[in-house]
C-alpha cells in the first residue's frame with residue numbers, strides 16, 4: 001500500500017459563503033499556520049485535487065457546479081465542509097435560494113463547524129481528512145489489485 | 155569512448171530524476187523559509203509523485219498520455235546525448251523537439267486554459283531558444299568544436315571567455331525552469347488566471363510523468379551550466395558544482411522576489427538580453443580570432 005498521506009492537495013470551492021470562512025482557509029496557508037508543512041497544496045484544479053474543501057452553503061445555482069467538481073476529482077477523494085454554512089446552511093439557511101449544507105450536493109466526510117471556522121480547526125479537519133484519504137487510498141489500491149488478479153484469473 | 159562517456163549517461167538516467175526532484179524540494183523548502191514559513195519536507199516532490207501514481211486515471215484522452223511519454227523519452231534522450239559527450243547543438247535541438255511534444259500534449263485537450271497556456275509555452279520556447287543556440291555557437295568559437303568532450307578538453311575555462319553567453323543563458327534558464335518573472339505558461343505557484351496553465355488537464359499518472367520529465371530537464375540544464383567551468387581537472391568538477399549551486403539559489407531568489415510579467419514583456423526582455431550579452435560576447439570572440 002502506497003503512502004499517500006504526505007501529499008494532500010486541496011481544492012477550495014467557495015459556495016454561497018459570506019467569505020469569512022474563505023479568508024480563514026487562506027489564513028491556514030499563511031506563515032502563522034502554514035498548512036504546507038503537511039504537504040498541503042492549494043491547487044485550483046479538480047483533476048489534481050485529493051480533498052475538496054467547501055465553504056458556504058449550496059444554492060440552486062452552485063449545486064451542479066459542486067457536483068461537477070466532485071465528479072472531476074480522481075478517486076480516492078475526501079470532502080471537507082468548512083464552516084457552519086457548509087455544514088448545515090448556517091445563517092443563510094432560511095434564504096429562498098439556499099438548499100442547505102454541502103451534503104445536499106456531494107457526500108461530505110468531515111464537518112468543520114464554526115462561524116467563521118478557525119484556522120486551527122480547519123487544519124484539524126484537513127489532518128483528519130488526510131487520515132481518511134490514506135484509508136481510502138489503501139482500499140482503492142486493494143480494489144485495483146483485486147480487479148487485476150480477477151482479469152488474470154480469467 | 156572514454157569510461158566517463160559511459161558512466162555519465164548511466165548516472166544521468168538513474169540519478170537525473172532524484173537530483174531534479176531534490177532540487178525541486180530544496181526550492182520549495184527555501185521558498186517557504188524566505189516567506190517565513192516552515193515549509194514541506196525536502197522530499198515532498200517525491201511524495202507528490204508517488205501519490206499521483208496511485209490515483210485513479212482520468213485522462214482527457216489517450217493521446218495526452220502518449221505525447222507526455224514522448225516528452226519524457228525525448229528529455230532522457232537529450233540528456234543521454236549531452237552526457238555521453240556528443241554534439242551539444244544536437245542535444246539542444248532534441249530538447250526543442252521534446253518541448254514541442256509537450257506543446258502537443260497540452261494543446262490537443264482543447265480546453266480554454268490549455269489553449270492559452272500552450273500559446274504562451276510556444277512564446278516561451280521562442281524566447282529562450284536564441285540564447286541557448288547562441289551559447290552553443292559560443293562554445294564552438296572558443297573550443298573549436300560542438301562536441302562536449304572537446305569543449306571540456308580545451309585549455310580555457312569557458313566562462314572566462316564567454317561571460318556574455320552565460321548571462322544570456324541565465325535568462326533562458328529562468329524561462330526554462332519556469333521561474334518568476336518568466337513563468338507565464340505554468341509555474342510552481344498557483345496561477346490566478348490560468349488555473350495550472352499547461353498542467354490544468356493533467357491529473358494522476360500524466361502529471362507524474364510531466365513532473366519527472368521536468369526533473370530530468372532541470373538536471374540536464376544544470377549540467378549545461380556546469381559545462382561553463384568543468385574541464386579535465388578533477389577540481390573543476392567541484393567548482394562546476396559550486397556554480398550550479400549559486401545559479402540555482404539565484405533562481406530561487408528571483409522566483410521569490412519577482413512578480414510574473416506579461417508574455418510580450420518576457421519576450422522583449424529575454425531577446426534584448428540575448429542580443430546585448432550574447433551579441434557583444436560574439437563580437438569580441440570574432441574579433442579575437
Ligand code: SF4
Nearest residue numbers: 017020083084085115
Ligand atoms: S460559517 Fe459564518 S463565516 Fe463561514 S461562510 Fe458561513 S456565515 Fe460566513
